[in-house]
Amino acid sequence: MASIRKRLWPGPDGTEKQAWIVDYRDGAGKRRFKQFPRKKDADAWLTSAAWEVSRGTHTADSQSVTVAQAANLWVKAAEANDRERGTIEQYKQLRDLHIVPLIGAEKLSRLSQPKVEAFRDQLLETRSRDMTGKAVRALSRILGDAQRRGLVAQNVARDVKVTRSKRDKPKVVIPAKEELKALLDNAEGGLKPLVMVAIFAGLRASELRGLRWMDVDLQAMTITVAQRADKYCQLGPPKSEAGYRTIPIGEALVNELRVWKLQCPKGDLGLAFPNSEGGVMDYSHLMKRRFDPLQVKAGVCDPVLLDGKPKLDKTGIAVMRARYGLHSLRHAAASAWIKQRIDLKRLQVWIGHENIELTLDTYGHLIADSEGDAALVAAAQAELLA
Structure with missing residues (x-):
């Protein structure tokens, strides 16, 4: 039987001190005590604890792990489940740099939404704001994992959000047709088919680096995404079920791939865009040594500014920086499909989004038909005035 009683004792200065002790039994029948400075706090806590005990989810403070300990369990679970090396490293950074230093010592049983x-x-x-959002979401996952282990009754971080103004959201940047043509005109060797696949099939950089020839059907004119390469050059499955997809390609890309297949470095992995030894191409090498220099060569670049003025090299020539990342070529593919009036479901599937909401959020502003809208408005007006 749970009870609340007053405790009185003399303080160091001789004044009388008081507190309220909750005397209760946990789910295992073991007697527990918890002290509060005010009776109403003890009453509220006992009501909550009694409900948790009845559900078998109550954890006494003395038996509770800390946020840091729960975070360690979360990372170990990710390692045991063979999550990608890059994902695990990200989890560790969030734990070590943002969560543990600020809230790691807090016991899960004492954690609350206000905290x-x-x-x-x-x-x-x-x-x-972006890093804060990642850290808060990571804490929610840590508590969710602890809840499944029976270490805490509820996930008090689930409803804590980091609001982000729509004005802060980066807009999709799509290269102009002239820029895309300049890239293709200046690309050489295996870089040209790689850029073409990015532009015409919308593959992510990791998917390009993991693409196998066995997944390129030149007869059926399709490319299937079945694996990807992470930043450590390790091959693995796509990050989500939506990543598995088959994309139709055109004749120009098929012809380019036929020629490249004969020249492509051979390797045991059978990759379509490998490094010179047939292995997985390093992402940093791809960007810094190949794609970025291609943009500068093609004139798809901007001057590096120093104190508001163009930075000059030793010969007095302006230092230029590449204008786009590979992801912008993926946006170009989506933009081209939208202009051809592709339906939203096919766009979602071809681009590899998990849900239609993400597709709309990313490309919704491109889905506009001024001529069609004008015709609809005119027809509606005629109907109303008929």
Whole structure:
């Protein structure tokens, strides 16, 4: 039988001190005690604890693990489940740099939504909004994992969000047709078919680096995404079920791939865009040594500014920087499909999005038909006035 009783004792200065002790039994029948400075706090806690005990989810403070310990369990679970090396490294960074230093010592049993909100606010003072969002979501996953293990009754971080103004959201940047043509005109060797696949099939950089010839059907004119290469050059499955997809390609790309297949470095992995030894191409090498220099060569670049003026090299020539990342070529593919009036479901599938909401959020502003809209408005007006 749970009870609440007053405790009185003399303080160091001789004044009488008081507190309220909750005396209860946990789910295993073991007697537990918890102290509060005010009776109403003890009453509220006992009501909540009694409900948790009845559901078998109550954890006493003395038996509770800390956020840091729960975070370690979360990372170990990711390692045991063979998550990608890059994913695990990201989990460790979020744990070690953002979560443990600020809230790691807090016991899960004492964690509350207001404390998580305070953690979020503290992050916002010293981290970017984007990094704060990642850290809060990671804490929610940590608590979710702990809840499944029976270490905590509820995930108090689930409803804590980092709001982001739509004005802060980066807009999709799509290269102009002239820029895309300049890239293709200046690309040499295996870089040209790689850029063409990015532009015409919308593959991500990781998917390009992991693409196998066995997944390129030149007869059926399709490319199937079945694996990807992470930043450590390790091959693995796509990150989500939506990543598995088959994309139709045109005759120009098929012809380019036929020629490249004869010249492509051979390797045991059978990759379509390998390094010179047939292995997985390093992403940094692809960008810094190949794609970025291609943009500069093609004139798809901007001057590097220093104190508002173009930075010059030793010969007095302006230093230029590449204008786009490979992801912009993926946006170009989506943009071209939209202009051909592709339906949203096919766009979602070909681009590899998990849900239609993400597709609309990313490319919705491109789905416009001024002529069609004008015709609809005119027809509606005629109907109303008939």
